[in-house]
Amino acid sequence: MMEPDIQQKFFEIFARDKARYIKKWLVSWDYQVKRKKRKISYGSEQPEDFDRYNGPNDLIKWMNWFPKDYANYLPESLINPLIEESLKHDREILLKLGIKHDFPNYSKRIGLNNAHDAAFPNLYPVPERNRIRNVIDFGAGYGRQANLWSQSNENIYVALDAIPKSYAIQHLYFSSLGRPFYDYASNPDGFRISNEKKGIYHLPTWRYDLLPDNFFDMVMAVQVLRELNSTLVRKMIQEFHRVLKPGGMFYIRDHGDVWKPAGKMNIDKYLIASGFTLEFKPHIILDSDLHGIPRIWRKNDPRVIDSQKPDLKGKLRTLAEDLDAISGGRLRKTFGKGNKREPK
Numbered sequence: 001m002m003e004p005d006i007q008q009k010f011f012e013i014f015a016r017d018k019a020r021y022i023k024k025w026l027v028s029w030d031y032q033v034k035r036k037k038r039k040i041s042y043g044s045e046q047p048e049d050f051d052r053y054n055g056p057n058d059l060i061k062w063m064n065w066f067p068k069d070y071a072n073y074l075p076e077s078l079i080n081p082l083i084e085e086s087l088k089h090d091r092e093i094l095l096k097l098g099i100k101h102d103f104p105n106y107s108k109r110i111g112l113n114n115a116h117d118a119a120f121p122n123l124y125p126v127p128e129r130n131r132i133r134n135v136i137d138f139g140a141g142y143g144r145q146a147n148l149w150s151q152s153n154e155n156i157y158v159a160l161d162a163i164p165k166s167y168a169i170q171h172l173y174f175s176s177l178g179r180p181f182y183d184y185a186s187n188p189d190g191f192r193i194s195n196e197k198k199g200i201y202h203l204p205t206w207r208y209d210l211l212p213d214n215f216f217d218m219v220m221a222v223q224v225l226r227e228l229n230s231t232l233v234r235k236m237i238q239e240f241h242r243v244l245k246p247g248g249m250f251y252i253r254d255h256g257d258v259w260k261p262a263g264k265m266n267i268d269k270y271l272i273a274s275g276f277t278l279e280f281k282p283h284i285i286l287d288s289d290l291h292g293i294p295r296i297w298r299k300n301d302p303r304v305i306d307s308q309k310p311d312l313k314g315k316l317r318t319l320a321e322d323l324d325a326i327s328g329g330r331l332r333k334t335f336g337k338g339n340k341r342e343p344k
């Protein structure tokens with residue numbers, strides 16, 4: 001249900017949770033703090049003051065914050081249907097909200113970004129246990145990932161954000177998508193994420209404790225991590241490790257080390273140390289092939305790791321084979337026909 005005054009509700013949960021859950025670094029958008037100090041303005045057609053929500057037109061301003069045509073190297077047969085589906089939903093949403101907007105260059109801007117973030121996590125076959133159903137969108141912008149990630153009746157989509165303007169616009173967008181929608185701001189005491197209730201969930205960052213353990217198939221962080229302080233990034237990586245299923249995907253798209261306005265942290269190193277393995281990173285030219293580099297990390301699954309580690313038996317077998325080779329095959333002739341379990 002749409003809250004008539006979502007900004008008020010946001011400030012209420014902020015005040016209610018302040019002493020118990022909120023730390024300054026948890027609710028900070030360090031890149032924007034720095035931008036403000038540098039007195040850089042985005043202009044009147046784009047979002048500006050992130051501490052305030054000024055009404056539905058803020059959604060359009062955020063949509064304008066895709067200011068250029070982006071590159072694409074994925075096949076059009078894969079991308080175009082996703083762009084069309086995304087456009088259909090966005091048209092319906094704005095119609096519902098009574099906002100007139102003609103989506104200039106949609107297919108090369110918002111539509112393409114939405115299509116990329118739907119296509120990359122599904123680009124290649126994976127075992128059935130890694131199929132994506134339950135997802136988290138960390139730092140959800142105006143909520144655009146819900147467009148393609150919340151439509152299936154099998155999916156749970158959870159958006160996490162901490163910034164007043166972003167949270168309010170996301171609420172507006174999510175409540176217009178026609179899916180079941182549960183917002184912590186509307187019902188903080190009754191908020192519970194459950195497979196019995198598919199749909200869209202909306203949660204402030206500081207209540208990450210309400211994300212269930214081993215529950216999610218994917219966490220998305222698109223153009224976010226490099227804009228936040230390293231204390232927050234470290235904390236959220238630990239939490240994402242807790243809430244992802246073994247083998248679950250951490251999908252990141254940003255400009256890596258080329259653009260990190262909020263800190264010098266080596267995020268890749270921290271991911272590896274926290275129990276993630278890099279599965280996919282295309283060898284592409286940043287921005288001329290694609291906007292940002294998409295990466296797929298996986299939470300280490302002990303079954304995968306163990307199955308690829310030689311056990312004591314395997315090590316002894318190799319030793320016996322080496323000794324057999326030194327003896328010119330005499331060892332095998334004397335003690336048996338060799339190991340039948342030798343991998344082909």
Ligand SMILES: C[S@@+](CC[C@H](N)C(=O)[O-])C[C@H]1O[C@@H](n2cnc3c(N)ncnc32)[C@H](O)[C@@H]1O
Binds near residue numbers: 030142161162227228
């Ligand atoms: C550049 S935008 C990217 C938005 C979105 N992922 C996209 O690709 O369209 C960065 C997002 O991070 C969010 N953000 C900033 N500080 C945050 C925090 N402390 N916790 C969670 N999200 C935060 C902002 O509100 C915004 O939604």
